[in-house]
Amino acid sequence: MTRKLLISLIAGLVLALGTLAIAQDAAPMDADAAMADAVAADADAAQSRDQFRQLDQDVQSLKKEVLDLNRDLFLLEEELLFPANSQVAFFISMDVGEYFELDSISLKIDGKEVANYLYTEREVGALLRGGVHRVHMANLKTGDHELVAIFTGAGPHTRDYRRGATMNFNKGIGAKYLELEITDRIKKQQPEFVIKEWE
Amino acid sequence: MIDRRPIIACCLLLLAPLLPTAAAFAANDGPEPIIVKDAHYGEILYYFYQEDYFPAIVRLLAAQEQAKVADHADEAELLKGGLYLSYGHHLEAAEIFERLLADNVNQEVRDRTWFFLAKIWRQRGYLDKSQQALDNIEGELPKNIEREAKMLQAQLLIDGGEYDRAIALLQDWKGKTEWSRYAQFNLGVAMVRSGRIDTASRILAELGDIDPWNEELTSLRDKANLALGYALLQDQQPRAAKEFLQRVRLEGPFSNKALLGVGWADAELDSYERALVPWMELRGRNLLDPAVQESMLAIPYALAQLDSISQAADHYLNAIEAFYEETNRIDRTISNIESGQFFDDFVEDDPLDSTGWYWRMEQLPEGPEGRYLFHLLATHEFQEGLKNYRDLNYLWNNLNDWTDNIQVYANMLETRRLAYQERLPKADAALERADLEGMVDRKLEFDSVLNDIERSNDWLALANVREFEMWGEITGLENTPALSANIPEADEVRDKIELLKGVLQWELEQQFKDRLWRIRRDLRQTGEALVETQRSRRQVDDSMQKQPLEFEAFSARVYGLEPRIEGMKMRVGDAMAEQRAFLQAIAVGELRAQKQRLDIYTVQARFALAAIYDRAATLGEASVQ
Numbered sequence: 001m002t003r004k005l006l007i008s009l010i011a012g013l014v015l016a017l018g019t020l021a022i023a024q025d026a027a028p029m030d031a032d033a034a035m036a037d038a039v040a041a042d043a044d045a046a047q048s049r050d051q052f053r054q055l056d057q058d059v060q061s062l063k064k065e066v067l068d069l070n071r072d073l074f075l076l077e078e079e080l081l082f083p084a085n086s087q088v089a090f091f092i093s094m095d096v097g098e099y100f101e102l103d104s105i106s107l108k109i110d111g112k113e114v115a116n117y118l119y120t121e122r123e124v125g126a127l128l129r130g131g132v133h134r135v136h137m138a139n140l141k142t143g144d145h146e147l148v149a150i151f152t153g154a155g156p157h158t159r160d161y162r163r164g165a166t167m168n169f170n171k172g173i174g175a176k177y178l179e180l181e182i183t184d185r186i187k188k189q190q191p192e193f194v195i196k197e198w199e
Numbered sequence: 200m201i202d203r204r205p206i207i208a209c210c211l212l213l214l215a216p217l218l219p220t221a222a223a224f225a226a227n228d229g230p231e232p233i234i235v236k237d238a239h240y241g242e243i244l245y246y247f248y249q250e251d252y253f254p255a256i257v258r259l260l261a262a263q264e265q266a267k268v269a270d271h272a273d274e275a276e277l278l279k280g281g282l283y284l285s286y287g288h289h290l291e292a293a294e295i296f297e298r299l300l301a302d303n304v305n306q307e308v309r310d311r312t313w314f315f316l317a318k319i320w321r322q323r324g325y326l327d328k329s330q331q332a333l334d335n336i337e338g339e340l341p342k343n344i345e346r347e348a349k350m351l352q353a354q355l356l357i358d359g360g361e362y363d364r365a366i367a368l369l370q371d372w373k374g375k376t377e378w379s380r381y382a383q384f385n386l387g388v389a390m391v392r393s394g395r396i397d398t399a400s401r402i403l404a405e406l407g408d409i410d411p412w413n414e415e416l417t418s419l420r421d422k423a424n425l426a427l428g429y430a431l432l433q434d435q436q437p438r439a440a441k442e443f444l445q446r447v448r449l450e451g452p453f454s455n456k457a458l459l460g461v462g463w464a465d466a467e468l469d470s471y472e473r474a475l476v477p478w479m480e481l482r483g484r485n486l487l488d489p490a491v492q493e494s495m496l497a498i499p500y501a502l503a504q505l506d507s508i509s510q511a512a513d514h515y516l517n518a519i520e521a522f523y524e525e526t527n528r529i530d531r532t533i534s535n536i537e538s539g540q541f542f543d544d545f546v547e548d549d550p551l552d553s554t555g556w557y558w559r560m561e562q563l564p565e566g567p568e569g570r571y572l573f574h575l576l577a578t579h580e581f582q583e584g585l586k587n588y589r590d591l592n593y594l595w596n597n598l599n600d601w602t603d604n605i606q607v608y609a610n611m612l613e614t615r616r617l618a619y620q621e622r623l624p625k626a627d628a629a630l631e632r633a634d635l636e637g638m639v640d641r642k643l644e645f646d647s648v649l650n651d652i653e654r655s656n657d658w659l660a661l662a663n664v665r666e667f668e669m670w671g672e673i674t675g676l677e678n679t680p681a682l683s684a685n686i687p688e689a690d691e692v693r694d695k696i697e698l699l700k701g702v703l704q705w706e707l708e709q710q711f712k713d714r715l716w717r718i719r720r721d722l723r724q725t726g727e728a729l730v731e732t733q734r735s736r737r738q739v740d741d742s743m744q745k746q747p748l749e750f751e752a753f754s755a756r757v758y759g760l761e762p763r764i765e766g767m768k769m770r771v772g773d774a775m776a777e778q779r780a781f782l783q784a785i786a787v788g789e790l791r792a793q794k795q796r797l798d799i800y801t802v803q804a805r806f807a808l809a810a811i812y813d814r815a816a817t818l819g820e821a822s823v824q
Contacts, residue, residue: 049324052580059587060290066594071260126248132241
């Protein structure tokens with residue numbers, strides 16, 4: 001065993017790191033070895049990159065097709081389960097949310113409990129940023145109905161807070177969207193819960 | 200339309216997570232108010248903000264198909280591009296951006312978008328597309344992004360072998376920021392690659408002497424010192440090499456190699472006792488590191504030089520044994536990876552709660568493979584390959600769920616069809632019984648009668664049953680023969696009857712208009728109800744006509760989608776197998792390289808051991824003689 005051989009083995013490893021990503025690799029320093037390593041590494045990298053790219057393009061194309069299929073299935077599901085004529089959707093939205101931290105919501109339609117939803121921190125975050133959650137979908141007959149929503153969470157000064165909101169609405173022909181909105185009443189420093197029809 | 204609190208304009212928001220620091224983005228762009236006009240658009244944002252890109256895209260595609268986001272048409276398209284990008288569907292995202300960014304969006308957003316696409320494409324190995332995206336940037340980028348874009352450009356030039364252009368771009372980098380250090384490092388790399396070793400040495404020497412203020416820069420400094428130290432060592436300058444190697448931290452990703460190098464520098468200076476100090480330190484470290492493996496040979500080499508032959512032989516024997524065991528472990532790991540078990544465990548362990556480009560695997564599944572493959576995680580191809588494998592697994596599970604659901608929908612449809620067919624005869628019979636036209640005729644008859652009553656002021660016609668009976672009784676009494684007698688009692692009764700009759704008539708006349716109004720109102724309501732009933736009847740007739748057609752249409756969709764799901768599952772399965780094979784090839788290649796290195800070390804150890812035995816034998820023979 002020679003000293004040179006030992007050094008060259010580990011030095012090769014050090015020098016083989018010589019690619020170019022930021023803060024990731026070390027640079028080759030010995031001119032001949034570095035160039036030889038670099039050429040070999042480049043050839044390997046290029047081959048691997050080409051192979052990866054081919055596979056990646058296949059995956060990209062599959063993703064698109066599966067997404068399109070999911071769109072068709074999603075539409076079928078909705079039209080089958082909630083035909084447009086009888087469909088009623090209930091959406092939750094939040095505005096500011098200084099005085100209320102939402103934990104859960106419970107919905108009653110015509111005195112019958114139809115939905116109970118417990119929110120995660122991530123979901124509340126999405127609501128606070130302007131997202132709207134479709135909390136429930138129902139099929140209702142045309143005519144008058146009553147919606148009661150119970151909001152549970154932490155109110156001002158993080159005290160337990162439970163409030164209800166009621167709305168009578170008329171279901172005509174065609175889909176109907178109702179919005180349950182949680183807003184802040186700055187004057188009263190209290191949250192406000194409003195149900196309205198999404199026009 | 201519902202107003203809600205201002206949120207940052209979605210076109211900017213969707214790109215925010217792509218930035219190195221979202222805060223920097225927010226600082227540069229004041230929030231612009233946006234109003235969610237379509238509930239379905241708000242719902243898409245709800246999933247987007249939770250980084251659930253797949254369901255967000257599906258909802259967006261569905262909403263666009265049904266024209267439910269008409270009030271957000273432009274934003275929705277831009278959001279779709281952003282969602283595709285976040286989901287890692289970069290080719291589709293680029294198509295959208297290319298279309299939209301042409302004239303609809305302000306230049307700054309357009310330039311940023313091209314920058315992010317360039318970054319993703321380089322990471323995914325699409326170097327040509329990455330360069331095109333950078334070329335599309337027309338204006339000035341914000342400072343932080345501009346630096347990153349410049350660095351990206353330099354990396355692309357080095358990737359393409361255009362070292363001079365890369366050097367020109369990097370060498371006038373101003374300032375002493377983190378970015379300038381990275382630029383310095385990449386400049387050194389470009390210099391080395393273009394053969395300008397002396398200049399590169401000066402650059403790396405300067406970089407190796409910086410006062411770092413974070414872990415990344417410390418690591419960069421270590422790397423520069425290590426590379427420079429080894430270069431000097433190879434250039435027969437051990438004293439100078441030692442100086443740089445000793446700058447590397449004792450605990451860090453490069454410490455093992457640095458310790459080994461310091462030992463070799465001492466050995467080159469014939470200070471074998473000194474050399475043993477760093478090498479002995481390596482003995483207690485992880486044997487997977489090649490530097491530790493090499494130290495197992497370096498130690499007996501030094502001992503032999505110090506004439507500790509017996510100790511040297513023991514160390515060589517230990518090294519051979521350790522390398523043998525390690526080789527066996529690598530063989531077992533290769534078998535496990537080749538069987539596919541490793542990647543099955545990987546997707547089983549994965550919670551799959553999010554997908555997309557931002558996901559990054561920090562730790563491989565526990566087990567012997569993880570320790571061998573750990574550093575593969577730092578490579579783009581392996582990371583991106585894992586992402587694709589994970590995304591494909593998500594698609595596979597998604598399609599499996601739909602296979603179950605579509606079966607349920609098919610059953611549901613059949614049940615509905617049967618129920619409809621059972622109810623149809625009853626409904627037909629009930630509809631036939633309901634003489635709606637007769638009811639309308641009767642209503643019209645009532646109208647006519649009421650008109651006659653009003654015209655003739657027939658107040659008696661509107662009397663109720665009791666009043667009518669009373670009227671009958673009174674008029675009956677009036678005609679009683681006894682009352683015609685000319686006696687005072689009869690006169691008295693006649694007067695009373697007249698009075699009663701007058702009172703009743705007065706009351707009926709008094710209430711006539713009110714009663715007439717009430718009856719007209721009731722009749723009007725009846726008329727309205729009849730119109731409504733006629734409308735409902737038309738709807739029933741209509742839906743009875745349409746229902747079989749709707750069943751047919753739904754059946755066609757359900758039974759048409761089923762084979763599409765199955766076909767797609769097969770293709771996803773095939774793609775998973777290909778992706779797995781690609782990852783396996785990288786992993787097994789890496790393991791074989793490790794094994795090959797151990798084989799070389801083992802041969803060297805055996806050769807050295809044989810030399811020691813020879814030397815001992817020669818010395819023994821000499822002493823006998």
